[in-house]
Amino acid sequence: MMGIRQRTLKQGLPMKGNRMKRRCITLLRGALLSILVSATQAPMAWSQPEAPAPQGGQPARALTQGDAEAWLDGLLPYAIQQGDIAGGVVSIVKDGQLLLAKGYGYADTDSRTPMAADTTLIRPGSISKLFVWTAVMQLVEQRRLDLDADINRYLDFHIPDYDGRPITMRNIVTHRSGFEDVLKDIMGRYPPQSLEHYVKTRLPPRIYAPGAVPAYSNYATALAAYVVERVSGQGFAAYAAQHILRPLGMDHSTFDQPVPEAWRPNLSQGYITASTAPGYYEYIGPSPAGALTSTATDLAKFMLAHLQLGRLADGRILTEESASAMHALQPKVFPALNGMATGFYETTRNGHRSIAHNGGTQFFHSDLHLLLDDGVGIFISLNSAGNDEAATRIHNALFNGFMDRYFPAAPMAPAYGPAVADAPPATxxxxxxxxxxxxGLSERHTASWLSVADLLAPVxxxxxxxxxxxxxxxxxxxxxxxxxxxxxxxxxxxxxxxxxxxxxxxxxxxxxxxxxxxxxxxxxxWRSPGWIMPGLVGALAVLLLHGLALPAGALARRVYGLENKPGAQWLDHRVPKLLSLALIAALAGYPVLLSVLSADFTYFSARTDGITYVLEGVTLLLLCGATGLAMLSTMAQWRRHSRAWRKAGALVLLAALALVWWVAIAFRLINFNLQY
The missing domain is CATH 2.40.128 (Lipocalin)
Structure with missing residues (x-):
């Protein structure tokens, strides 16, 4: 559900500290891209090649089962070993047939259970969304759903307009709904409440006009799935099973959480790295956005159905017209770049267009590409993030290497997309x-203290x-x-x-x-790290020096045998300095809490609400107390006609506290909003 990635950006997440940092950047600032690195579902990772893109002219290899298997055998075993990844599966389809499906490494490192493409169950994260969009198109095909209607037509609660403009399903399927990002309850260790409960209790603020800004949204996908439930009269897991999975013969796939008891021996463990203990079963809160459990061969059937415009053998999930409409590009926000189809994102490599989606949980990292014009699809899933962004690097190497081997660029054509003349404008x-x-990343948090990620990880x-x-x-x-x-x-x-x-x-x-x-x-x-970060460092240094003056003064008096001055009372001398030190500790609590949440996404839940409330409350009280006493001290310096350096010191302390107030308000550190 990370995706960018991966997004987002969201995947990846070799040392513990680095993993936490990447998760913070990707999910909280975004995918990232990342989209959003390691969340539970994210937009795509930054899927650029590991080496400069070839300029074309290389002969294409014939895509055969034997050549593809030899190539994969030369790439993946070494890659997953070097990346400290437990295992993975790959499936490739071509011309209406399964060309190759194979597992590498282990589904369970303790028992040495191998990964098997046809039986090992994996969690492909946000690739689940493709099933939501397929379900949406089925209802559009039946004229029970209109992509351009106000989404409120299909809901039993109301989503307010943004500047008089409602959200439509077309906005949702292109990730342009305008919602703020949602992390709370995106993943847990225990079964979530119903999808209805999720969409009604996690409704995020609207921060963009609908259709205006691409901003990957797990919540919006969950909302689309809830519309499917409302229109069809079935829970989404049951709807997907009846109308997508069974017609395609995807007999080892389900949206149920957890999987049926009889399937559990085949469920792959999930890992951060193969060297660490396996992780827990990840329950996805907005379940249709990332809860699919499947196999590489089952997902091959899904790829084949889309490549064949909705049909696989005797099963059909979409008419040819609906499938073509789903694969067609929607109007673009950025006219010169790749765009969005209905839920799929467009990629271009070596002049070949593909529609794709990736997905990631904390442990599983997957990628799916369909080359519509070439009748080819490729899917990969890894059950570990690995070290040093290994999962993302392997995904990139696999897809880019696959394209360069079997679909190389024409002579002198750049691999990344259509050629563009190098003619820089005069300006x-x-x-x-x-x-x-x-x-700042569009997939962002503006209404809660998590917006501090924009300050801690600027772009x-x-x-x-x-x-x-x-x-x-x-x-x-x-x-x-x-x-x-x-x-x-x-x-x-x-x-x-x-x-x-x-x-x-x-x-x-x-x-x-x-x-x-x-x-x-x-x-x-007013939120720019360019001046805020240096200013904040200076403000904290002032508070630290002010606070350390208390023990330093006590030490000096002890060393030199000095007596306390009569005016050195608690309220005007000791308490302000203690408050300065306490305020620094409280402010340090935010990055510490962020690290805890990023280390385990199940803490993005009510489990940490009490801690968050206490932290924000203590910060507010300390700020008020420190500022009030600093103001009284400053006025006293003027009334006493103190020396200039004392007056200047009082003003500097007030300025430091004013900047802390600015940061606390601008980045929502004290607004007590637990909906994030």
């Missing part, structure tokens, strides 16, 4: 300057002064980008393109070829 230096600054674009910019994105080192057409940029390594949408003459929205379900927006000045 390139001004454009680079305008683009520089801090940007910055730097103007290099030569018409290029540098932009560091998750799971990649910093890349240099150059403008090749007005508002269209290409990375120097040929891995990606980004497009800028201006508003009132300024860059307002930024998108990437590899990340159709997400975007970036400029960070407003």
């Amino acid at each position: 390139v230096r001004d454009d680079a300057k305008a683009l520089s600054g801090y940007w 910055a674009i730097h103007d290099n002064g030569d018409g290029s910019v540098s932009f560091s994105i998750p799971t990649r080192s910093t890349a240099r980008w150059r403008e090749i057409a007005p508002n269209l940029w290409r990375s120097d390594d040929m891995r990606d393109r980004m497009q800028v949408l201006p508003q009132d003459g300024r860059p307002a929205l930024l998108g990437f070829d590899v990340a159709a379900p997400i975007a970036f927006l400029p960070v407003p000045w």
Whole structure:
């Protein structure tokens, strides 16, 4: 449910500290892309190749069972061993047939149970969403659902309009519903309450106009599945079983949580790394958005059905017209980049278009691509995140290597997408300057203290002064980008393109070829880490020095045998300094809590509500107390006509507290909102 990835960005998540950091960045700031690195479902990971994309001219290998198996056998066993991944499965389909399905490594490292493509059950995370969109299209086909109608028509509760504009199902299937991201109850150790309960109690704020900004949303997918339940009169797990799984012969697939008792011996364990103990069974809160359990061969059947426009053998899940409509591109937000179909995101490699989706839980990481024009599909799932973003790197190596081997680029054609003439506009230096600054992921939190992730993990674009910019994105080192057409940029390594949408003459929205379900927006000045972080560090240093003056003074008096001055009373001397130290400790509690939550996503739940309330309450009380006493002290310095350095010190302390107030309000550290 991570996906970007992966998204989001969301997957991945080799040392414990690094894993926590990546999870924070991806999920809380976003996919990330990441989309959202390791959440429970995320948009796609940044799926750029590990090496510069080839420029074409390589001869294509024939895609046969023997060649594909030899190639996979040369890639995956070594890759999963080096990445400290327990195991994985792959399936490839071609021309209406299963070409290859194979397991690698272990489903259980303790018992040495091997991964088997046809029997080992895996959790493909957000790939579950494709079944939601398929169900939606079935109801559209039956004229029981209108993609462009107000979504409230199908609900028994009301979602308010945004500036007079309602959400439609078309907004939802393209991840443009405008909802804030939701993490609470996205994953747990125990069975969740009903889908109805989830969508009614986790309704997030609307932060964008519907259709305007790509922002991957697990909640919106759950809402779509709830519409399926309302319209069909069946629970989603039962609906999917009757109308999708059974017609396709997917006999080892289910949306039930947990899986039936008889299936459990075949369920793969999930791991962070193969060297660690297996994880717990992950219950997905918005279950249709990520709760599918399946096998590689079952998912091959799903791929075949979509490649054959809704049909597999005697089973049909969509008419040809509905399947074609589902695979067709929806109107784009970024006209020059890859876009969204109905739920699938578009990718382009070597001039070949595919529609795809990936998915990840904390332990399982999966990817699915359909090359519609070539009649080919490929699926991979790994049961471990591995070390150093191993799962993401293996996914990239597999798909990009597969495309370069069997579907290479035409001579002189770039692998990442359509060729674009390298003709930078005359305004390139001004454009680079305008683009520089801090940007925030569209899949974000604005109403709760989790918005502090934007401050702790900023994304910055730097103007290099030569018409290029540098932009560091998750799971990649910093890349240099150059403008090749007005508002269209290409990375120097040929891995990606980004497009800028201006508003009132300024860059307002930024998108990437590899990340159709997400975007970036400029960070407003009042939340900019550029000045807030240095200022906050300085403010905390002032509070620390102020607080340490208390033990330092006591030590000096002891060493030099000095007596306390008559005016050195608790209220005007000791208490303010103690409050300064206590306030620093309280502020440190937020990144500590963030680390705890990121280490185990089941803590994004009511389990930590009490801790959050206490932390915010203590922070508010300490801020009020410290500020009040600091103001009294400052006024006293003026009344006593104290020396200039004493007055200056009092003002500096007040300024430090004012900045802490700014941060606390701007990043929602004391608003007591537990809906995140």
